[in-house]
Amino acid sequence: MDESRKTAARLLSADTFGRTCPSRKVLDQVTSRWGTLVLAVLVTGPHRFAAIRDEVGGISEKMLSQTLKQLVRAGLADRSVDASVPPQVTYTLTEMGTDLATPLYQLVRWVGLHNGELEAAQRQYDARTG
């Protein structure tokens, strides 16, 4: 692409900003609607399917299944099946997954902690603009 995109791209040591860069795919998955929350749950420890579903409010089983599949495919999570009845499936972050999820977890935590300030800022903006 163009040379104007040099600054941040260079700082990032890889052109993740480029439209065609494969790392954008991973970034999109990880920062997808549910990807972030699922990773943030898994970073607190191994979880079973139903446990994740219950902890992430509002996620459908379809989307959870889909999201987990993507994470496993990307090498960020492991899926281990205990062949019992009923079956037990546990999801664990890989080492890569843990590395990646750490800043993500900090983000979620930050948002949670500063929820009040965020709401206040938004209210101010809305009042200012009408």
Added chain:
Amino acid sequence: MDESRKTAARLLSADTFGRTCPSRKVLDQVTSRWGTLVLAVLVTGPHRFAAIRDEVGGISEKMLSQTLKQLVRAGLADRSVDASVPPQVTYTLTEMGTDLATPLYQLVRWVGLHNGELEAAQRQYDARTG
């Protein structure tokens, strides 16, 4: 992290996982398709509209405008207009925005740096499953 069995929500000091929690709104914006990349650009310094557009590959002006508006509304970015001809508009992260964008920036950087490993893991998975 060891104190008995606390849910991730508790560990996060706010129920960001809750469906109705307002902080989920912010999280969704920040981790949206373009939100992440725009914030990652701005964390490297103030940028003008066209500069961001050029640096984030593939973003349309409509989406950039929309994304920036959300960030300003959330109190994460400032918009300063230099009333000249042609006009100059510069976007800067607020202090809150910088705090929030830091882990996000680390995430983008991590993905960029580990692009190779990520691709390899995915190829392995695809080969394994056919």
Added chain:
DNA sequence: CAGTATCCGCAGCGATACTG
């Protein structure tokens, strides 16, 4: 319990054209 399969609405997004 841990998924898969199917249908489908709607909003997110891209493309294009226009404006202060």
Added chain:
DNA sequence: CAGTATCGCTGCGGATACTG
């Protein structure tokens, strides 16, 4: 230069039902 307006579509994601 820095946006806004409008249209049209695609695919995300919700709801529901079914299976090993």
